[in-house]
Amino acid sequence: MANTQRKYKGSLSLGKLDMALEAHEMLFGTLAELKVLGTFTVATYDDSHYPALQSLALLPTIGGEAPPSTDEADHMFNGEARILGITMDVAVYRTK
Amino acid sequence: MGLAAVSLCGCATIRGSQATVPELYASTLVPVGTALKSYYQVPDTARGGMTRFAYRNYVVASYTSAIDKRYRTFTDQLRSGSRGSALGFGLLQLGLTGATALAKEADVSELATITAIATGARAVVDENVFFDRTMPAIIAAMDAERAGIKTDIARKKALSADRYSLDEAIDDLDRLQRAGRLDRALARITRAAEADRVAQEEELNAITSACDDISVLAAPLNERFRNLVGTQDGENPELRQTAASVLRLEVEPGTVPTWAGLREAFDQKLCDDTEKENFLDDLEKSQPGEEGI
Numbered sequence: 272m273a274n275t276q277r278k279y280k281g282s283l284s285l286g287k288l289d290m291a292l293e294a295h296e297m298l299f300g301t302l303a304e305l306k307v308l309g310t311f312t313v314a315t316y317d318d319s320h321y322p323a324l325q326s327l328a329l330l331p332t333i334g335g336e337a338p339p340s341t342d343e344a345d346h347m348f349n350g351e352a353r354i355l356g357i358t359m360d361v362a363v364y365r366t367k
Numbered sequence: 368m369g370l371a372a373v374s375l376c377g378c379a380t381i382r383g384s385q386a387t388v389p390e391l392y393a394s395t396l397v398p399v400g401t402a403l404k405s406y407y408q409v410p411d412t413a414r415g416g417m418t419r420f421a422y423r424n425y426v427v428a429s430y431t432s433a434i435d436k437r438y439r440t441f442t443d444q445l446r447s448g449s450r451g452s453a454l455g456f457g458l459l460q461l462g463l464t465g466a467t468a469l470a471k472e473a474d475v476s477e478l479a480t481i482t483a484i485a486t487g488a489r490a491v492v493d494e495n496v497f498f499d500r501t502m503p504a505i506i507a508a509m510d511a512e513r514a515g516i517k518t519d520i521a522r523k524k525a526l527s528a529d530r531y532s533l534d535e536a537i538d539d540l541d542r543l544q545r546a547g548r549l550d551r552a553l554a555r556i557t558r559a560a561e562a563d564r565v566a567q568e569e570e571l572n573a574i575t576s577a578c579d580d581i582s583v584l585a586a587p588l589n590e591r592f593r594n595l596v597g598t599q600d601g602e603n604p605e606l607r608q609t610a611a612s613v614l615r616l617e618v619e620p621g622t623v624p625t626w627a628g629l630r631e632a633f634d635q636k637l638c639d640d641t642e643k644e645n646f647l648d649d650l651e652k653s654q655p656g657e658e659g660i
Binding site: 277291293296308309324 | 576579586630
């Protein structure tokens with residue numbers, strides 16, 4: 272098991288970031304952490320498991336709370352991301 | 368000037384540091400002048416029968432206790448400052464605009480004075496953040512500096528009078544008193560924030576950047592590469608050698624390129640989807656039974 276990190280420009284939209292994270296999950300394994308360092312979003316991946324193709328979803332938290340899991344997606348963890356130059360709390364989901 | 372005056376009106380009654388202990392310079396406990404005079408007299412009877420060592424420690428303990436008492440009063444006053452008062456605005460302006468420069472103003476002790484200097488443009492501030500986070504941080508910074516000085520004093524109190532004189536002890540007491548100052552605390556916080564920024568920069572520099580533009584095609588292309596090469600080390604040795612060679616990945620002679628090395632090279636060297644696709648097409652063709660790459 273190995274962890275890999277990648278940093279993403281803080282100017283990305285939520286959709287673009289989601290797309291980039293999904294792409295890297297195919298190489299580096301499941302997204303395990305999202306945080307902001309300076310003006311970048313930093314993602315940590317864990318390669319003990321490779322998730323299904325394009326099965327990641329990011330949602331902004333509402334009032335600091337993650338929207339609950341649904342029939343469509345399971346909530347994995349909360350993190351933070353730099354979206355369009357603004358640091359925001361996000362909830363990370365895995366679609367079924 | 369108008370804004371500065373508004374700030375000053377609100378905080379003129381609130382001090383920017385703890386009130387000084389007048390006894391340290393004047394005359395209620397044992398005035399310092401008297402204490403020094405007694406300390407250097409030869410017979411112990413001039414010090415109520417105490418040796419120089421005991422007398423020095425008596426003076427130090429008395430003044431430490433007085434300084435602590437004043438400090439507690441000061442921090443209680445800071446904690447009880449009401450939200451919405453000009454104290455919050457003034458201090459936050461200081462923290463945001465002038466802490467480093469002002470920290471060098473050793474004689475600045477009144478918050479009103481600090482605020483007057485710091486106020487250029489009125490910053491947009493969140494008072495709740497100030498009282499919930501900034502004020503505890505300021506008090507913690509003062510506590511930390513005082514704790515360091517008190518530890519130093521406690522250690523020196525074990526030294527003989529020859530090695531730690533009352534003069535030196537008074538200097539330390541002065542340091543202890545000066546540690547309970549907002550300007551010093553802010554300077555300390557600023558230094559810590561700068562250290563955090565440097566550490567963050569180092570951490571960021573160690574992390575590889577993702578390609579600038581990652582399209583929706585990148586995920587299936589990356590998955591295709593993983594499926595081709597395999598994640599288990601030693602898998603598909605010939606194909607891995609071919610991939611490593613095209614990606615210009617350095618591999619120890621006689622070893623099979625690892626999945627970790629290959630995926631790093633693939634991710635960093637091929638940002639363009641078409642390039643990735645061409646690379647994968649060629650790699651597939653290089654497999655036994657297919658055309659060469």
